[in-house]
Every structure is written in C-alpha cells, then in structure tokens.
Amino acid sequence: MAFDSIDDVQTALAAEGYVCPRPLATVVFLALRLGRPLFLEGEAGTGKTEIAKALSAALGRRLIRLQCYEGLDASSAVYEWNFAAQMIAIRSAEAAGGTDAASLRADLFADDFLIERPLLQALRPQPGGAPVLLIDEIDRTDAPFEAFLLEALSDFQVTIPERGTIKAPTPPIVILTSNRTREVHDALKRRCLYHWVDYPDFDRELDILHARAPEAAETLSREVVAFVQRLRTEDLFKTPGVAETIDWAKCLLALDVIDLSPAVIADTLGALLKYQDDIRKIEGSKAKQILDEARAAIPA
Numbered sequence: 001m002a003f004d005s006i007d008d009v010q011t012a013l014a015a016e017g018y019v020c021p022r023p024l025a026t027v028v029f030l031a032l033r034l035g036r037p038l039f040l041e042g043e044a045g046t047g048k049t050e051i052a053k054a055l056s057a058a059l060g061r062r063l064i065r066l067q068c069y070e071g072l073d074a075s076s077a078v079y080e081w082n083f084a085a086q087m088i089a090i091r092s093a094e095a096a097g098g099t100d101a102a103s104l105r106a107d108l109f110a111d112d113f114l115i116e117r118p119l120l121q122a123l124r125p126q127p128g129g130a131p132v133l134l135i136d137e138i139d140r141t142d143a144p145f146e147a148f149l150l151e152a153l154s155d156f157q158v159t160i161p162e163r164g165t166i167k168a169p170t171p172p173i174v175i176l177t178s179n180r181t182r183e184v185h186d187a188l189k190r191r192c193l194y195h196w197v198d199y200p201d202f203d204r205e206l207d208i209l210h211a212r213a214p215e216a217a218e219t220l221s222r223e224v225v226a227f228v229q230r231l232r233t234e235d236l237f238k239t240p241g242v243a244e245t246i247d248w249a250k251c252l253l254a255l256d257v258i259d260l261s262p263a264v265i266a267d268t269l270g271a272l273l274k275y276q277d278d279i280r281k282i283e284g285s286k287a288k289q290i291l292d293e294a295r296a297a298i299p300a
C-alpha cells in the first residue's frame with residue numbers, strides 16, 4: 001500500500017489512533033515518495049516514536065527498532081557472531097574427529113551463528129514489503145556511530161567479511177528521532193527530510209486524548225488539556241509531554257474524578273511532573289492559579 005496524497009497519510013494514521021498535523025503528514029508523504037529518511041526532532045513525549053509505529057501499522061510493514069544509547073556500536077546495531085555457539089561447534093567437531101578445517105570454517109560462518117541486529121534485519125526482504133526502520137533517540141549515541149549510520153543509510157548495504165555484501169532489495173523506510181539532548185551532525189541531517197515535532201495546540205491535544213483515552217468525559221478531557229497547556233508555559237525543568245497528559249487523564253479516570261480541583265491536582269501531580277523541584281513549584285496555591293487560568297482559557 002502507498003499513499004496517494006497528504007490527506008491519505010493523515011487518514012491512514014488517524015485510523016491507527018495517531019493525530020497527524022498537516023505539516024508532519026506532508027513531510028511523511030515526501031519521505032515516502034522520494035525514498036528519503038525522515039529526521040524527527042522535538043521534546044520528549046511529542047509523538048516521534050509513535051508515528052513510526054503508526055506508519056508501519058498503516059502500511060502493513062514490519063517495524064524494526066534500533067534503540068540508541070550511549071556506547072552503542074556497530075556490532076550491536078548490525079550483526080554479531082555467536083561466539084559461544086561457534087565454540088561449541090568447534091568442540092563437537094573435534095570430539096567427532098574427521099571434519100576438515102575448510103568445511104568447519106564454512107560451517108562456523110553459516111546463518112545459524114549469525115546474530116542479526118536491527119540494521120541488518122532491515123535489509124532483509126520482509127513479507128509485506130520493505131520494513132519501517134526506526135532509529136530512535138539518535139542523540140543518545142556519539143559522533144562515530146553517527147558517521148557509521150551516515151554510511152549505512154547512503155547505500156543500504158552491509159559487508160560481513162566472512163560472508164560478503166548484503167544489500168537491501170528495496171531500501172527500508174527510515175525514521176530517525178532525536179530529543180535534542182545534543183545537536184546531531186549536519187551531515188546526517190542533510191541526508192534526511194527534517195521536521196520539528198512541537199507540542200500540540202489545545203485542539204490537537206484534545207483530539208489525541210479522544211483517540212488515546214476515549215473513556216474520559218468531555219468536560220474532564222478539556223480541563224486536563226487546558227491545564228497541561230497552561231502548565232507548559234511555566235518555567236519547569238521537565239515540561240510534560242503528550243504522554244503525560246494521557247497518563248494523567250487515565251489516573252484521574254481511575255480515581256473517578258469528574259472535574260479538576262487543587263486537591264486532586266496535588267494528589268496526582270506525579271503523573272505530570274517527574275522532578276521534585278517542579279512538583280514543589282506547582283503544588284499548593286500555584287496549582288489553583290494555573291487551574292483558574294486554564295479554565296478561563298478553555299475555548300467555548
């Protein structure tokens with residue numbers, strides 16, 4: 001399945017519960033059309049990882065995720081040989097006797113001993129078509145790994161010395177995300193189409209809440225979204241993302257809350273704010289002030 005228009009992208013993602021603003025849908029459409037990787041940058045909890053999941057579901061493609069972390073290296077990202085299993089194979093060949101060195105060598109580098117990591121998996125043909133390759137939180141890795149990725153994304157092939165070169169018959173659909181804890185190098189960004197994923201506005205966040213917590217009553221949903229929107233204008237160490245809005249609404253539902261009050265907010269603030277300093281700043285009279293202002297700002 002392919003998308004014929006930007007509207008198509010929005011509709012297909014909506015069917016997967018993903019609320020996709022038009023600028024984001026446009027860049028997704030173009031990335032697919034031009035076969036370019038898509039680089040999504042933005043604050044945590046703004047729906048960057050989620051769009052890769054929704055897109056793979058909408059296209060009926062397999063999702064392959066490479067979660068980045070400090071110290072991630074090529075062997076954990078592409079492939080490794082299963083040394084332990086190779087050792088066992090050598091021992092049993094020795095015990096059985098008779099196996100010549102050349103055939104043993106060939107056996108040791110067979111598929112059985114190859115551990116495929118996400119980047120190699122993404123080059124393999126998949127039943128529904130080329131997979132969606134999510135390279136998540138690239139800002140957590142270092143410059144050498146970025147340089148390595150740049151090369152991998154330019155030719156979609158991997159050389160395994162013992163086996164030769166493996167090339168993707170069709171390149172995967174690549175989505176890279178960054179929470180911008182550091183700047184990612186220009187060279188990598190230039191290879192991609194870029195989009196900054198911002199916090200949603202009131203209407204869009206309400207749409208997201210409808211999609212993700214449909215059991216919440218309309219009045220409560222509107223108050224929750226208005227409160228979080230207003231809270232984001234405060235000077236906080238960690239501003240709550242959309243994920244926190246959804247979590248908070250679910251907590252309030254679990255407590256059978258019908259509408260917000262300063263007391264309820266104080267009891268459940270841990271769903272929204274994850275740093276003690278932020279919580280201390282918002283507790284008490286500040287919460288009441290934000291709630292009053294948020295209520296006043298709810299669109300009719």
Ligand SMILES: Nc1ncnc2c1ncn2[C@@H]1O[C@H](COP(=O)(O)OP(=O)(O)O)[C@@H](O)[C@H]1O
Nearest residue numbers: 017018019044045046047048049050208242243
């Ligand atoms: N546009 C959206 N439509 C639907 N759900 C969304 C949207 N944006 C965020 N979410 C919700 O917020 C959660 C966190 O989003 P996620 O993609 O993990 O954020 P991040 O940008 O940090 O990768 C998701 O699991 C999803 O439930």
Ligand SMILES: [Mg+2]
Nearest residue numbers: 048049136177
């Ligand atoms: Mg993420």
